[in-house]
Amino acid sequence: MNKLPPIKDLETIELMKTQLLKEGKREWFLFVLGINVGVKISLLLNLKVKDIKNQTHIVIKENNSSKIKRIFINEKLKNDIEIYTAGMNDEAYVFKSYRSDRPIKRVQAYKILKKVATEAGVSSFGPETLRSTFAYHFYQQTQDIELLQYLFNHSSVNVTLKFLDVSKN
Numbered sequence: 001m002n003k004l005p006p007i008k009d010l011e012t013i014e015l016m017k018t019q020l021l022k023e024g025k026r027e028w029f030l031f032v033l034g035i036n037v038g039v040k041i042s043l044l045l046n047l048k049v050k051d052i053k054n055q056t057h058i059v060i061k062e063n064n065s066s067k068i069k070r071i072f073i074n075e076k077l078k079n080d081i082e083i084y085t086a087g088m089n090d091e092a093y094v095f096k097s098y099r100s101d102r103p104i105k106r107v108q109a110y111k112i113l114k115k116v117a118t119e120a121g122v123s124s125f126g127p128e129t130l131r132s133t134f135a136y137h138f139y140q141q142t143q144d145i146e147l148l149q150y151l152f153n154h155s156s157v158n159v160t161l162k163f164l165d166v167s168k169n
Helices: 010-023 025-037 075-085 105-117 131-143 145-152 158-162
Strands: 059-062 068-072
Touching: 010 025, 010 105, 025 075, 025 105, 025 131, 068 075, 105 131, 131 158, 145 158
Parallel strands: none
Antiparallel strands: 059 068
16 A cells, blocks of 8 residues: 555644645645545545535535445544635535636645645655545544544554554554
8 A cells, every 4th residue: 555644743734724824725625524424535526515505414425435435523623614614605615716616636736735744844745645644633533444434434443544544552
């Protein structure tokens, strides 16, 4: 499994948030949502405002398996959603392109995040970094590898441990 390490340092995460906010609210929220929900970035890009605004959960259909994921929205994320979506049309894409009414593409999202990650001193950043950052911090807080396995739809705890790059105690 070729995966890049998570962003473990909380100060680096805050620095990235600050830098992304300078780029724009959309860029900031892409990072915030990504590190809070732990799904592939490509699944976030097709969300519409109505999918996240005034909701208790984000419901996402996975592309490869058609499985439905229900992701709880904690109070901090709920607040960030309110800030970001204020004044937005419910039918608009959450990560709408500045050039059209369509969402940004995965490559564009990656470029936005990679630029700021490099500026913040994150040497290894890739499409899975937000997902692995979520996983790392979730595991640090809960030590619940089975729940993380379930959330990530991994076939075994060992796959999840490998994803986290930790060994089972």
